[in-house]
Amino acid sequence: MTAEELMQKAIEARALSYSPYSHFAVGAALLCRDGTIYLGANVENASYPVSMCAERNALYHAMMEGKKKDDFVALAIVANGEHECSPCGMCRQALSELYPSSAPIYLGNLTGAIKETNTKELLPFAFRKEDLQK
Numbered sequence: 001m002t003a004e005e006l007m008q009k010a011i012e013a014r015a016l017s018y019s020p021y022s023h024f025a026v027g028a029a030l031l032c033r034d035g036t037i038y039l040g041a042n043v044e045n046a047s048y049p050v051s052m053c054a055e056r057n058a059l060y061h062a063m064m065e066g067k068k069k070d071d072f073v074a075l076a077i078v079a080n081g082e083h084e085c086s087p088c089g090m091c092r093q094a095l096s097e098l099y100p101s102s103a104p105i106y107l108g109n110l111t112g113a114i115k116e117t118n119t120k121e122l123l124p125f126a127f128r129k130e131d132l133q134k
């Protein structure tokens with residue numbers, strides 16, 4: 001599957017966004033080794049911090065279907081911004097632990113621009129479970 005095809009799935013997921021507060025709809029599509037694609041969109045709440053980002057929704061969606069880090073092959077994230085959608089800090093932390101550092105992350109917008117990145121680039125010097133050792 002090409003980056004453009006996976007991005008198209010993220011655009012489909014974006015249509016499911018519930019974002020009445022920010023009016024900033026985000027979609028994500030996570031491709032797994034077995035060919036399954038898990039979708040996610042941002043889901044907001046009147047109590048703002050309760051909101052969930054699109055990419056974490058896709059990741060957790062896959063995990064709740066039994067998928068693990070090694071199953072993840074590629075992730076696409078899209079919003080209607082001037083530039084490619086850049087994941088927030090919380091999502092960078094989640095991805096750095098749960099998504100393979102060698103797998104591509106495609107950031108896009110609705111103009112068709114796509115930037116490829118990865119967890120190392122998004123969050124160098126991440127806090128890791130090894131850092132919890134006392």
Ligand code: THU
Pocket residue numbers: 019022024025026041042043044051052053054055077085086087088091
């Ligand atoms: N958002 C995402 O879902 N993913 C990102 O990568 C950036 C931000 C959401 C969170 C919130 O619902 C809205 O976009 C505005 O911040």
